[in-house]
Amino acid sequence: MKLNWFTRKGIFYLPAAVAGWLIFAIAFAYAVYTFIDIDKRSHSVSDTLINFVFNLLIIGLIYTVIAYFTEKRPVADDLED
Template sequence: MLNLNWFKRKGIFFIPTTWIGWMIFAIAIVYMVYVFIQIDSISHSVSDTMINFVFAVLVISAVYTLIAYLTSYKNKTSI
């Protein structure tokens, strides 16, 4: 198994620690902005925009969290 330490866990958040982690974080943020602009261009109201955007943010955040979880530093504690 590869020892990837792209992220470090702080509570429930994953903080990037390498340039690859920061690139993944930046791509997620840029994609969220892009999705917001796309959703806003076809929406008819503010509530329509926010409902669709919140769902998109949840999906993007879930993918980011999964990648960060799989590539984060894991403490090896023995019982």
């Protein structure tokens, strides 16, 4: 089964289908929620950013793994031309 949810543009994966946009929206909403939650409990700007960067890297890694396995890959016949 081919899942063409994302297309790769350089090092970034852009959503190409409704399912891809849904995953992107969920990842973005979770990142915003995580930032707000960390900001409530932190005591300074640097404390917020230090804790948020790690969570953002984890969210980005999960998004990238999902996008890698569901990206639209070129067909082998197209590569021969």
